[in-house]
Amino acid sequence: MKKILPILFLLFLINTLYMCKDDDYLHNSHLHENVEKKQISFKEFLTNVKDKNKVKKTIFSNFGGNENISQKEDLGWQIDTLQVNQIITPEKTTYTFAVIELTDTIQGFRNVIIEESLNDTKIYLVHYPNGIDNVNHSTSEVIVEELDGIIGKAKSCFELVYQCQACGSNTCDYAPGWVLVEVPCGGSDGGGGNDPGEGTPTDPIPGGLDPQDGGGGGGNNNNLPACQSLNNKLNEPLQNEQNFETRIEFLKQKVFNSGDEWGFINQNPSEDPNINSNANNQYNPARAKTLDDGRKAVIFDIYGPHIFGYMHTHPNNETTMGIHSAADILEFLKMVKYRYEMGLSTDDTYGIVVGNHGVYSLKIDNINDFMAGYGSYSGDLLREFIDNFKENYRDKVANRPISDNNQSKNEKALLQFLDLIKSDTGIGLYRATNDLNGWHKLQLTSNGQVQSIYCN
Amino acid sequence: MKNTILIFTFFISCFLQAQSPIIPLRSHGDHITNGCYLKDIENELLPFTGTWTYQEGNKKVTLKFQRVRMHLNMSYPSYYKDILEAKYKVEVNNVVVFDNLNDPFNIPGKRTISGGIFKGDKYLVTFVDDLKCETWGEAKIWIENGKLHWDMDWENMGPFIEDPCPQSREDDNFYDNMTLPWNMVLTKQPVLGGS
Numbered sequence: 001m002k003k004i005l006p007i008l009f010l011l012f013l014i015n016t017l018y019m020c021k022d023d024d025y026l027h028n029s030h031l032h033e034n035v036e037k038k039q040i041s042f043k044e045f046l047t048n049v050k051d052k053n054k055v056k057k058t059i060f061s062n063f064g065g066n067e068n069i070s071q072k073e074d075l076g077w078q079i080d081t082l083q084v085n086q087i088i089t090p091e092k093t094t095y096t097f098a099v100i101e102l103t104d105t106i107q108g109f110r111n112v113i114i115e116e117s118l119n120d121t122k123i124y125l126v127h128y129p130n131g132i133d134n135v136n137h138s139t140s141e142v143i144v145e146e147l148d149g150i151i152g153k154a155k156s157c158f159e160l161v162y163q164c165q166a167c168g169s170n171t172c173d174y175a176p177g178w179v180l181v182e183v184p185c186g187g188s189d190g191g192g193g194n195d196p197g198e199g200t201p202t203d204p205i206p207g208g209l210d211p212q213d214g215g216g217g218g219g220n221n222n223n224l225p226a227c228q229s230l231n232n233k234l235n236e237p238l239q240n241e242q243n244f245e246t247r248i249e250f251l252k253q254k255v256f257n258s259g260d261e262w263g264f265i266n267q268n269p270s271e272d273p274n275i276n277s278n279a280n281n282q283y284n285p286a287r288a289k290t291l292d293d294g295r296k297a298v299i300f301d302i303y304g305p306h307i308f309g310y311m312h313t314h315p316n317n318e319t320t321m322g323i324h325s326a327a328d329i330l331e332f333l334k335m336v337k338y339r340y341e342m343g344l345s346t347d348d349t350y351g352i353v354v355g356n357h358g359v360y361s362l363k364i365d366n367i368n369d370f371m372a373g374y375g376s377y378s379g380d381l382l383r384e385f386i387d388n389f390k391e392n393y394r395d396k397v398a399n400r401p402i403s404d405n406n407q408s409k410n411e412k413a414l415l416q417f418l419d420l421i422k423s424d425t426g427i428g429l430y431r432a433t434n435d436l437n438g439w440h441k442l443q444l445t446s447n448g449q450v451q452s453i454y455c456n
Numbered sequence: 457m458k459n460t461i462l463i464f465t466f467f468i469s470c471f472l473q474a475q476s477p478i479i480p481l482r483s484h485g486d487h488i489t490n491g492c493y494l495k496d497i498e499n500e501l502l503p504f505t506g507t508w509t510y511q512e513g514n515k516k517v518t519l520k521f522q523r524v525r526m527h528l529n530m531s532y533p534s535y536y537k538d539i540l541e542a543k544y545k546v547e548v549n550n551v552v553v554f555d556n557l558n559d560p561f562n563i564p565g566k567r568t569i570s571g572g573i574f575k576g577d578k579y580l581v582t583f584v585d586d587l588k589c590e591t592w593g594e595a596k597i598w599i600e601n602g603k604l605h606w607d608m609d610w611e612n613m614g615p616f617i618e619d620p621c622p623q624s625r626e627d628d629n630f631y632d633n634m635t636l637p638w639n640m641v642l643t644k645q646p647v648l649g650g651s
Binding site for chain 1: 631
């Protein structure tokens with residue numbers, strides 16, 4: 001209990017700063033002058049973490065090996081080092097990792113939090129056995145176990161309770177209004193932490209116990225991370241009267257009133273290793289090449305890990321398909337690979353085509369498939385993959401009569417092709433609603449028909 | 457003994473037939489099943505085979521096409537297919553810029569020009585430009601009046617396979633000057649007589 005209180009104090013402090021938040025909340029790099037929250041690479045983590053020996057002894061088998069996935073062999077789980085969330089306050093620094101389960105016996109999902117104070121480093125395994133209910137804001141269980149070289153010491157149990165903070169509006173603003181209420185641990189595992197503590201509500205968990213901090217969201221929650229990421233883009237705040245949605249609306253107009261391709265690149269200059277910048281979520285018009293017939297075609301130039309998204313038009317005409325071309329899909333995969341190789345988040349990557357059928361986005365649904373497949377290919381193996389890729393795209397999508405150039409047949413053909421490469425790429429396809437208020441995940445049923453599932 | 461050989465050959469043929477159902481080269485979509493063989497039964501690829509040359513100003517291009525039997529497409533369904541593959545040489549002012557004419561055919565990951573499917577009388581091949589950061593594009597080829605026509609298409613031009621290729625951003629004309637010309641009309645070279 002005593003060991004948990006300091007982290008709870010941290011949570012109280014940060015919650016106070018988050019109350020009735022302003023726009024700062026939505027920017028990952030700087031939330032308040034005394035609290036800094038950002039995503040860092042695994043390399044940065046290794047550079048910054050103080051007690052490497054303790055961390056290594058507890059959860060890493062090998063610091064210097066494969067830095068994308070680290071594990072201690074007897075744990076039954078491993079941490080995902082592709083995305084590390086760091087929160088810095090004057091008193092503490094925390095690092096949060098999502099946990100990748102190696103067995104299917106764990107319900108919900110787990111995060112690992114490394115908490116550093118001036119003189120100590122603590123490591124916690126935080127378990128959300130029922131996930132987190134962001135839709136109905138129902139109470140969730142949280143189990144916190146301190147890892148201290150010897151796995152499985154005393155646990156403390158909490159309930160994560162959403163608090164309604166009106167903040168001057170007439171509707172209930174839940175974010176970030178979680179509180180932790182300590183409760184006795186149930187079950188026959190002893191669970192330690194039976195000290196009921198003070199029973200007073202504690203305050204939200206920005207610094208690591210927020211499951212979103214770890215990119216947690218393991219397989220048992222109902223929210224698809226890809227959908228969440230796409231919805232976040234639709235809900236982006238305006239900057240100079242522009243955002244993701246306004247740009248999509250702009251491109252939708254261009255589909256029908258221009259024979260040229262138009263597009264934007266979405267990037268984080270702060271992640272560009274060649275420049276010194278703190279900027280994030282920047283949009284730049286895509287370059288275009290003038291073809292022999294005078295039309296312009298977009299060039300993406302995905303040349304660095306700081307680029308995480310693109311959107312472009314396929315003009316409305318008889319022969320152009322309003323879905324991704326082979327080059328569009330490969331451009332997306334290359335973008336994901338750059339980020340993956342640099343230890344940057346791949347959750348937010350997207351590749352969007354705006355055409356006469358609507359707005360379609362590629363996302364990575366399964367990063368493990370990507371990592372084991374395309375993400376690991378290089379040299380001749382990569383070239384062979386691309387040879388087969390192009391051949392299959394030609395066969396499934398491109399080599400169809402013009403009479404098949406309609407929405408239902410194009411979607412079906414593209415999904416048939418994507419199913420061929422799914423095990424190597426983890427790729428998924430999403431279509432925005434016409435009013436740009438949400439997304440549908442598209443997939444094929446067992447009898448080969450297109451199924452759209454509204455996701456949030 | 458002779459009968460034994462014939463019977464053995466018969467059973468082997470049946471075995472191969474059962475394992476690789478042969479379908480026409482132009483088959484596509486649901487007609488392609490796992491393990492089948494899209495065979496160039498009507499020898500549509502044969503007229504393309506051989507060595508062709510193109511000359512424009514100080515640039516000379518030599519293309520050598522070969523029909524590759526039973527190229528394996530490693531997807532699902534996986535299938536065999538006869539395809540065209542080409543090696544090429546480019547000379548500028550008699551200086552060799554690129555030459556892989558003597559490289560072996562049908563080596564995975566080593567194909568620079570390979571097909572393909574027919575669209576009407578045109579055959580689509582993929583071209584990977586090793587001198588331009590492995591930018592890849594698609595070309596239609598067809599034979600007309602004894603000449604081989606080559607027409608590369610920007611709309612199917614793809615990203616660099618691995619190289620970030622900074623020169624593509626520094627040179628506004630990067631894509632205009634691919635190693636192979638965008639459009640060519642090539643003349644077939646006679647086959648040298650031999651034993």
